[in-house]
Amino acid sequence: MKYEEAREKFIQTWGAMGSNWGVSRTMSQIHAYLLTLTEDTTADEIMEGLGLSRGNVSMSLKALQEWGLVYKSYKAGERKEFFYAEKDIYRIAMQIAKERKKRELDPMIQVLEQLKDLKVEAKDKSEAEEFEKVIGDILSFAKKSDRVLSTFVLSEKSWFSALINKIFK
């Protein structure tokens, strides 16, 4: 395959992937685009390169920076802002895990804690018991997942190889 073709396919594939992990399609296309560059680049070049509107590029870059997947830089004598991608795949995975924990796991645990203690009336007895068991199981699993993420993935620089070592050793 020719380089230009491969690059285009990579951007499209990465874009489609992203939407499976909570990063919007445009965000991950921009991230993929930046991954292929050796030099920092401007919002205008991204607009041009991917055929997106100025507003969309601005909003997506902002979100990508919040996710810790893209950084901003400045060049002496240049008025425009420049951007570059986080390229370390382990760090990319870590950032996504961190952000998703914050947006999904933490709020889920909060809700489950609320649901744990019920006022049960006689008529609900057996259903409510079942419910308490289900909630308890899910909460316990959620907390364990939280612990794995917090103490391991999100804290270590080389979490992935450490994980692989632990698992397969």
Next chain:
Amino acid sequence: MKYEEAREKFIQTWGAMGSNWGVSRTMSQIHAYLLTLTEDTTADEIMEGLGLSRGNVSMSLKALQEWGLVYKSYKAGERKEFFYAEKDIYRIAMQIAKERKKRELDPMIQVLEQLKDLKVEAKDKSEAEEFEKVIGDILSFAKKSDRVLSTFVLSEKSWFSALINKIFK
């Protein structure tokens, strides 16, 4: 909190969660609804209980069965089909991981393999080199993830406690 209120909140929360992991909102609402029941139930009851159309319930139940999150059953003398949820949270997580691996990770690896070997022309030299490195890194990570999932999570019955043990021991 009263049981009925808690149950309602759980269904809504689980529904919102689901859409973060590739299971549609309606699918995970139905799954949540079934999680709260002690008896197998019919499509009609689900329609009634969640206020959904017949078609939607039919399609969602079909998809839930494909994901391995819901099972079908029959009762002697009853013409209708009955449904019940997978309630083991570790198995739920395992099924979701299995399905997502199939839909996301496996195709991603396929594409990356295609992109790995490039025909590079002189003008692309340095960009193409960078690209090969990026693709190589992502592919290596994807393959390692695939190995962890295949040999560990998807094969063991009690994968989660085994994982916790390995990580924290």
Next chain:
DNA sequence: TTTTATTTTCAATAATTATTGAAAATAAAG
């Protein structure tokens, strides 16, 4: 068989989410 109950399919529609583009805001240069 035919009739009746039940489930599935899918085109039409609704709801949701993403994107645009132009105006407003910000910030550097003159």
Next chain:
DNA sequence: CTTTATTTTCAATAATTATTGAAAATAAAA
């Protein structure tokens, strides 16, 4: 300051995705 370059915001619109509901298909009962 004023002008010009650049970035951000957000209401309008487009694109996508989910849902309905009725007709078709399936399957059990008569």
